[in-house]
Structure formats: C-alpha cells, structure tokens
Amino acid sequence: MGQSLRRMNRNQSPNGVNKYKRLKRNFPLSNLKETFPDLSELPPEIGLAVLSNLNATDLCLAACVNEFWQELANDQLLWQGLCRATWGCVSAYEQDRTDEPGFSWKGLYLQLDEASLSFSADAQLGLDYLFRHNLVDNNPLAIAQFIHTTNTLHHWQVRKFLQKRSDVLEELVGLxxxxxxxxxxxxxxxxxxxxxxxxxxxxxxxxxxxxxxxxxxxxxxxxxxxxxxxxxxxxxxxxxxxxxxxxxxxxxxxxxxxxxxxxxxxxxxxxxxxxxxxxxxxxxxxxxxx
Structure with missing residues (x-):
C-alpha cells in the first residue's frame, strides 16, 4: 500500500494534482444521483423497461423498495412476459382468463411455478395440480406442449413420465x-x-x-x-x-x-x-x- 502511494506521488503533474485528484474533480460525488436516477424520477415506460430485465425473484424484491416500485413491479405486462418466457405454451393462455375478476399474471406465474416444482418432485402430482387449476388441458398434445416449451421441469421426472405415457411422447416428438x-x-x-x-x-x-x-x-x-x-x-x-x-x-x-x-x-x-x-x-x- 505504501509503495503504491509513493508511486502515485512521483507521478504527480507539475501542478501537484495527481491522476486520482483530477478524476475526483471531474466526477464529483454530487453527480452520482444524476448518473443513477431512481425509477420514480424516470417516465413509467422506462422504469418498466428496466424492470423487464429482472427475473421473478428480483422483481418481487424490487416491489419491496417503496410504493412506486411496487406498482411498477406488479405491472401485468411484466408478469405476462415472464410467464410466456418461462412456459411457452400453456392452455391457460388460450382460455381468455384475463377477463376474469381478480385475475393477475403474477398469480398465474406463481401457480405455474408451483406446478413445475410439484412436477419435479412427482410428475403425476404436478399434472394433477395443472389440471385442477385449469392451467393445462388433460390431453396428450397439451401436456406435450407444456413439457416442450419450459426448462423448469426436472429432466429425470420427464423421462420417467414419458416412459409411461407413449401418447405424450409421440406428440412431443411431433412438435x-x-x-x-x-x-x-x-x-x-x-x-x-x-x-x-x-x-x-x-x-x-x-x-x-x-x-x-x-x-x-x-x-x-x-x-x-x-x-x-x-x-x-x-x-x-x-x-x-x-x-x-x-x-x-x-x-x-x-x-x-x-x-x-x-x-x-x-x-x-x-x-x-x-x-x-x-x-x-x-x-x-x-x-x-x-
């Protein structure tokens, strides 16, 4: 540490201002707020664009910052994008559930996440959850599309399930x-x-x-x-x-x-x-x- 300080002193300019002091003068700490503004200081569409880069866990944490962040983090478009990016094809998307009172894409995400966790523990348990909550239709094609368009399922459970369900396997191969x-x-x-x-x-x-x-x-x-x-x-x-x-x-x-x-x-x-x-x-x- 002392050697680094002595080296910095030897490299000072004739005016006695070294490189570190010049950087500090050109970039004062008072400008940090302008460089990294709070989301509440940005237009809502830009705030949503920033939050769209977060996963579900980070989005829930962002909602805990303040009321403004909470409102943005619970936006329907954000959670709709997360749902479709994580589970590409789900029967619930085609059932026009968005008109139901109290429907939220965040709630749908949490249901699909619970179903995936259940499937990864026991495939039939996960399917029963999907059918019970009308998330996936109970037919081979709908099941195959659900498996085909998500990476959230444990592969060993998928293999074990497909060995028993040749009808779903045939639909999966055809996709x-x-x-x-x-x-x-x-x-x-x-x-x-x-x-x-x-x-x-x-x-x-x-x-x-x-x-x-x-x-x-x-x-x-x-x-x-x-x-x-x-x-x-x-x-x-x-x-x-x-x-x-x-x-x-x-x-x-x-x-x-x-x-x-x-x-x-x-x-x-x-x-x-x-x-x-x-x-x-x-x-x-x-x-x-x-």
Missing part, C-alpha cells in the same frame, strides 16, 4: 421440425426435449425409431430408410461417448468410424466423415443435463 437439419444437429435438438436414458434398452430403441420416422418425414428427399437412420443415430451416440468420455483413452479415429459405417450402412464415406467431424467439433450428441 419439432427437422427439415434441412444435419442429422447430428437434429438429434441434439431431439435429445434436448426428450431426456436420454442412462443405458441402452427398449426405451432408447423407441426414442430412436420415433426420431428416425420424424426425421424422414421432414426430409423426404434424404433417400435414407428408418433402419439406416437408426443405425446412424446409435453410431453417433457411441462416437459421442468415445470422443468425450475421459475414461476412454484410445479414441476412435475418423478412419475407423468411416470403416464401421461402411460395413453397417450403404452411405458414402464423405457423408460419414462429415458426421465424425460434427461430433468432434461440436461435442456430445446427448449430454446429460444434471
């Missing part, structure tokens, strides 16, 4: 559009909504077959069969584990991957090479989310 998508990228999108099982089994086989059918329906000119797409998907998953796992010391080479696919499928070596490059450069095809 994505893989037209003109490179196969590994489409598979990543698929696994971002449908959690991958920890081991190979009937459920993984069902997922791969559903994805293959959907991919072909979106890319009818790809000239590949469901069986070929399935083999490629399994190959990409195994390659992802091989290249990204620290436990695998001898990584599969590009030449080995191309040779293996040449024996299992009829695709050309150039396409196989592009598949390998994508995994090598982009990363795992289905990374775990927890």
């Amino acid at each position: 994505d559009n893989y037209a003109n998508h490179f196969l590994p990228n489409a598979l990543r999108t698929f696994f971002s909504h449908v959690e991958t099982p920890n081991e190979r089994g009937p459920y993984l086989q069902t997922l791969i077959e559903m994805f293959a059918k959907k991919f072909i329906s979106c890319n009818k000119d790809c000239k590949l069969t469901v069986e070929t797409i399935s083999v490629l998907c399994y190959s990409l998953i195994l390659l992802s584990v091989d290249l990204t796992s620290p436990k695998v010391k001898n990584k599969m080479s590009k030449r080995e991957f191309i040779r293996n696919l040449r024996q299992a499928t009829q695709i050309d070596d150039e396409f196989s090479g592009h598949l390998y490059d994508n995994i090598y450069l982009v990363g795992h095809i289905a990374p775990q989310k927890w």
Whole structure:
C-alpha cells in the first residue's frame, strides 16, 4: 500500500494534482444521483423497461423498495412476459382468463411455478395440480406442449413420465421440425426435449425409431430408410461417448468410424466423415443435463 502511494506521488503533474485528484474533480460525488436516477424520477415506460430485465425473484424484491416500485413491479405486462418466457405454451393462455375478476399474471406465474416444482418432485402430482387449476388441458398434445416449451421441469421426472405415457411422447416428438437439419444437429435438438436414458434398452430403441420416422418425414428427399437412420443415430451416440468420455483413452479415429459405417450402412464415406467431424467439433450428441 505504501509503495503504491509513493508511486502515485512521483507521478504527480507539475501542478501537484495527481491522476486520482483530477478524476475526483471531474466526477464529483454530487453527480452520482444524476448518473443513477431512481425509477420514480424516470417516465413509467422506462422504469418498466428496466424492470423487464429482472427475473421473478428480483422483481418481487424490487416491489419491496417503496410504493412506486411496487406498482411498477406488479405491472401485468411484466408478469405476462415472464410467464410466456418461462412456459411457452400453456392452455391457460388460450382460455381468455384475463377477463376474469381478480385475475393477475403474477398469480398465474406463481401457480405455474408451483406446478413445475410439484412436477419435479412427482410428475403425476404436478399434472394433477395443472389440471385442477385449469392451467393445462388433460390431453396428450397439451401436456406435450407444456413439457416442450419450459426448462423448469426436472429432466429425470420427464423421462420417467414419458416412459409411461407413449401418447405424450409421440406428440412431443411431433412438435419439432427437422427439415434441412444435419442429422447430428437434429438429434441434439431431439435429445434436448426428450431426456436420454442412462443405458441402452427398449426405451432408447423407441426414442430412436420415433426420431428416425420424424426425421424422414421432414426430409423426404434424404433417400435414407428408418433402419439406416437408426443405425446412424446409435453410431453417433457411441462416437459421442468415445470422443468425450475421459475414461476412454484410445479414441476412435475418423478412419475407423468411416470403416464401421461402411460395413453397417450403404452411405458414402464423405457423408460419414462429415458426421465424425460434427461430433468432434461440436461435442456430445446427448449430454446429460444434471
């Protein structure tokens, strides 16, 4: 500390005013209030624009500052934006509940948040809450849309639920559009909504077959069969584990991957090479989310 002060004294200007004093003179503390005004000093639309950058927790804390902040923080537009950003598709949005007496988007947010927490503890418990409060319609498509458009649900509970509800799984797979998508990228999108099982089994086989059918329906000119797409998907998953796992010391080479696919499928070596490059450069095809 003393060395820093001596160094500052040696660097003083001929007038005896060092750099710190010049900054203090040019930016007096009295200007701080003008630099960082209170929201009450701003037009309401600007105050709302500032608060729109907060999440739900911070917005509730902002409402505790004073009455003016409370009025802004409870604005319907702010909470409507939070609802739609957190849960993209909910049946309650289409039920025109805004005309109901006492309706508030903040209240709807809190209900959806409670439902998500309940779902993450027990999927059926969360669904019962959603149905009981008329938040989501009790049909496979509405349930699939709810799961597809939110990241608030625990992925393990989603996987456990989808294993039991094949009707919801089919609707969930149908919500994505893989037209003109490179196969590994489409598979990543698929696994971002449908959690991958920890081991190979009937459920993984069902997922791969559903994805293959959907991919072909979106890319009818790809000239590949469901069986070929399935083999490629399994190959990409195994390659992802091989290249990204620290436990695998001898990584599969590009030449080995191309040779293996040449024996299992009829695709050309150039396409196989592009598949390998994508995994090598982009990363795992289905990374775990927890």
